[in-house]
Amino acid sequence: MKAAARRAPSATEIVLPETDHMGESILQALISELLRPLLARFLRDRGERAFVGADQFFYYDEDDVSRRIAPDVYVIPGIEGPREERVWRCWELEAPPSFALEIVGRDRAKDYEDVLIDYKAIGVRELVVFDPDWTPRSRTRVRWQVWRRLKKRGLVCVLRSNEDRVESSVLRCWLRLVGEGGDRRVRLATGEHGVTLVPTDDERAEQERERAERERERAERAQLEAEAAQVTAAQHSANAEHERAMREAVERERDALRAALAAATASRRTKKK
Numbered sequence: 001m002k003a004a005a006r007r008a009p010s011a012t013e014i015v016l017p018e019t020d021h022m023g024e025s026i027l028q029a030l031i032s033e034l035l036r037p038l039l040a041r042f043l044r045d046r047g048e049r050a051f052v053g054a055d056q057f058f059y060y061d062e063d064d065v066s067r068r069i070a071p072d073v074y075v076i077p078g079i080e081g082p083r084e085e086r087v088w089r090c091w092e093l094e095a096p097p098s099f100a101l102e103i104v105g106r107d108r109a110k111d112y113e114d115v116l117i118d119y120k121a122i123g124v125r126e127l128v129v130f131d132p133d134w135t136p137r138s139r140t141r142v143r144w145q146v147w148r149r150l151k152k153r154g155l156v157c158v159l160r161s162n163e164d165r166v167e168s169s170v171l172r173c174w175l176r177l178v179g180e181g182g183d184r185r186v187r188l189a190t191g192e193h194g195v196t197l198v199p200t201d202d203e204r205a206e207q208e209r210e211r212a213e214r215e216r217e218r219a220e221r222a223q224l225e226a227e228a229a230q231v232t233a234a235q236h237s238a239n240a241e242h243e244r245a246m247r248e249a250v251e252r253e254r255d256a257l258r259a260a261l262a263a264a265t266a267s268r269r270t271k272k273k
Contacts, residue, residue, distance in 0.1 A: 069118035096123030
């Protein structure tokens with residue numbers, strides 16, 4: 001994001017510009033576009049009342065409109081969206097931003113040095129600076145910087161890391177680099193050392209679709225198993241009925257033979273007499 005060059009305010013200037021027309025890289029925009037709604041939903045699901053925005057100016061000096069900063073992604077606690085503000089006036093906010101992400105762009109010196117003056121001025125509690133162009137050969141670059149506001153010390157750099165992830169104490173989760181080249185993105189992650197990525201809306205929808213498909217398949221299997229059990233039970237019943245009928249037939253035949261034998265025996269005794 002852009003920290004505007006310092007200049008003397010005009011006596012007639014009363015409008016707060018919404019942009020400096022400097023633009024940003026496509027990679028910066030894509031990272032912000034993915035992270036902002038992901039972070040908004042993450043905080044909402046956790047029951048936190050906060051507004052998550054991206055690339056809007058924070059003005060912090062009523063007498064000098066050149067004093068401003070536009071974080072790539074930011075969190076303002078205590079308010080919720082949607083909001084119609086095109087710029088933020090820090091003197092009108094009940095609380096300063098709790099979190100800001102700064103993605104290093106073309107002006108590396110600004111994002112490594114000058115930008116911190118503005119973030120200190122707006123009172124941000126935690127600032128994470130991410131340099132997507134860091135490489136293992138970099139001498140002056142670092143992938144992550146974590147700055148936190150400490151009592152009596154102000155905004156202090158508490159971590160410089162070239163790992164693929166850093167932990168945010170304000171967000172209570174991890175910021176994690178995924179992808180390579182033009183597909184590099186910053187994702188939220190939870191669990192020990194950020195092992196579990198927080199799903200995006202698309203991933204969540206896909207997970208829900210897969211879950212529903214698994215539930216459908218389980219229901220179909222249960223139905224087939226129930227039908228098979230019914231067939232088996234009917235077969236067992238038919239077999240039992242057949243066995244019962246066979247036993248009754250055998251018993252009838254045995255009774256008939258006994259009766260015939262008894263009759264024959266009685267007939268012989270009669271003839272002997």
